[in-house]
Amino acid sequence: MxxxxxxxxxxxxxxxxxxxxxxxxxxxEVMLFGALxxxxxxxxTGAPSWPRGDTMLDVPLATLNTIVLISSSVTMVMAxxxxxxxxxxxxRIYMGGTILLGFVFLIVKYFEYSAHFHEGALPHTNNxxxxxxxxxxxxxxxxxxxxxxxxxxxxxxxKLWKTNPTWFTNRVEHxxxxxxFVDLVWIFLFPTLYLL
Amino acid sequence: xxxxxxxxxxxxxxxxxxxxxxxxxxxxxxxxMVLTIVTVAVSRFHLPVPIAVTVALIVAxxxxxxxxxYFMHLISEKKLIYAVLAVTAFFxxxxMVLPVVTVHDGFxxx
Numbered sequence: 001m002x003x004x005x006x007x008x009x010x011x012x013x014x015x016x017x018x019x020x021x022x023x024x025x026x027x028x029e030v031m032l033f034g035a036l037x038x039x040x041x042x043x044x045t046g047a048p049s050w051p052r053g054d055t056m057l058d059v060p061l062a063t064l065n066t067i068v069l070i071s072s073s074v075t076m077v078m079a080x081x082x083x084x085x086x087x088x089x090x091x092r093i094y095m096g097g098t099i100l101l102g103f104v105f106l107i108v109k110y111f112e113y114s115a116h117f118h119e120g121a122l123p124h125t126n127n128x129x130x131x132x133x134x135x136x137x138x139x140x141x142x143x144x145x146x147x148x149x150x151x152x153x154x155x156x157x158x159k160l161w162k163t164n165p166t167w168f169t170n171r172v173e174h175x176x177x178x179x180x181f182v183d184l185v186w187i188f189l190f191p192t193l194y195l196l
Numbered sequence: 197x198x199x200x201x202x203x204x205x206x207x208x209x210x211x212x213x214x215x216x217x218x219x220x221x222x223x224x225x226x227x228x229m230v231l232t233i234v235t236v237a238v239s240r241f242h243l244p245v246p247i248a249v250t251v252a253l254i255v256a257x258x259x260x261x262x263x264x265x266y267f268m269h270l271i272s273e274k275k276l277i278y279a280v281l282a283v284t285a286f287f288x289x290x291x292m293v294l295p296v297v298t299v300h301d302g303f304x305x306x
Contacts, residue, residue, distance in 0.1 A: 014274045023277050027284040042295035054239065066232050074225045077267045081221070084214045161274045180267045187259045191252035195239035 007166045022174040026181050029142075033185055036138065040131045040192070051128055053194040056121065058112055062194045069143075072101035073183040076150075076176045083169040088161055091172070095154045098179065102147040109140055132193055133161045138191060142182045148165065149175045224266045232258050 004010075005017040013020055023159040044050050053059075079094035116122075116129070125132040153172055235255050243251065265271040270281075 013276050015276060020276065020280075023280055027280055030284050030288055031291070034288045036292045038295050041292065045296065059236065059239075061234050063232065067229065070225065070228045070232065073263060073267050074221060077221050081214050081218050130222070177268055180263055183267075184260050184263045187263065188256050191235050191239070191256055195235065196245070196248055196252055 006170065007164065016170055018170055018174050022177050026177065029181060030148050033138070036131075036135055037188070037192075040135065043127050043131060047127060053128075053132075053192075053196060056128065057132070057194050058115065059194050061108055061112050062190055065105050066190050068101050068105050068108070069183050069186050072098050072105070073180050074173070075101065076179045080172050080176050082167065083161075083165070083172055086165075088158075092154065092158075095150060095172075099147055099154060102143050102150070105143055106140060106147075109136065115149065131181075135189055136196065139185055142185070146179045146182055150179065224240055224262050227262060229260055231255055 003017065007016065009016060075094045075097040078100060079091050082088075082090035082094055121129055123130050153168075153175060157171070160166070160171070213239075237290060238251050238255070239248065270277075
């Protein structure tokens with residue numbers, strides 16, 4: 001059975017089903033990360049002392065990753081804009097760039113994590129590192145998930161462009177919404193974990 | 197593949213509209229980069245924690261709003277999505293406020 005309202009607008013919602021679906025999913029994601037942020041606030045305010053993030057973490061690498069992730073949001077939105085202009089070749093370049101930047105983000109994160117492991121700074125070492133690994137680990141999983149979906153639309157999923165370009169464009173917009181959300185979460189993680 | 201599937205989405209007015217969007221995306225990108233530098237620069241001053249937290253959160257909220265409004269197109273979305281987000285925002289604020297008000301002596305919990 002085909003999914004209804006993938007291209008045409010549903011009259012009662014004024015949206016396609018995919019659009020409302022991704023926003024409901026993102027709403028649940030807000031609560032997931034929100035619960036962990038609340039835990040972070042609770043643990044930090046309840047602690048007799050708390051280390052500044054920059055005394056334990058690598059701020060230059062995290063700043064680089066912030067720039068990488070923001071850049072990937074721009075290439076993602078440009079990928080969608082390329083489809084809106086009917087330029088599939090340009091879409092492939094921008095989407096490829098988005099996937100590549102996601103990959104760079106994870107590689108930088110790997111270097112950060114491995115440096116911590118070598119120093120013996122593990123999740124059970126203290127509460128700061130516990131919440132750091134939980135939040136950045138969950139965020140990293142989201143980056144990986146977004147990359148898998150984007151890679152699908154860059155590769156095999158792009159066949160849809162031939163038969164139903166509007167549906168394909170909508171799908172790319174929705175995966176873009178997820179990707180921007182992942183960027184948005186990092187925008188809050190970076191100062192609260194690394195700089196304060 | 198690209199030429200084969202040129203869509204009907206690229207009508208005259210629509211293409212102009214997308215060009216306008218692209219210019220906005222570039223502006224937002226520059227603003228986000230500048231604000232990232234501001235965030236890192238401010239942290240170097242080692243301000244007292246309450247002030248540092250306030251400044252960092254204000255800059256993060258501005259950056260987050262730019263991403264949400266322009267990259268996620270929330271600046272011109274349908275009512276139902278605003279309604280979903282309003283409910284989400286309510287519970288998110290509750291999540292953030294509850295731990296804060298419960299840890300301080302003399303407020304809710306003694």
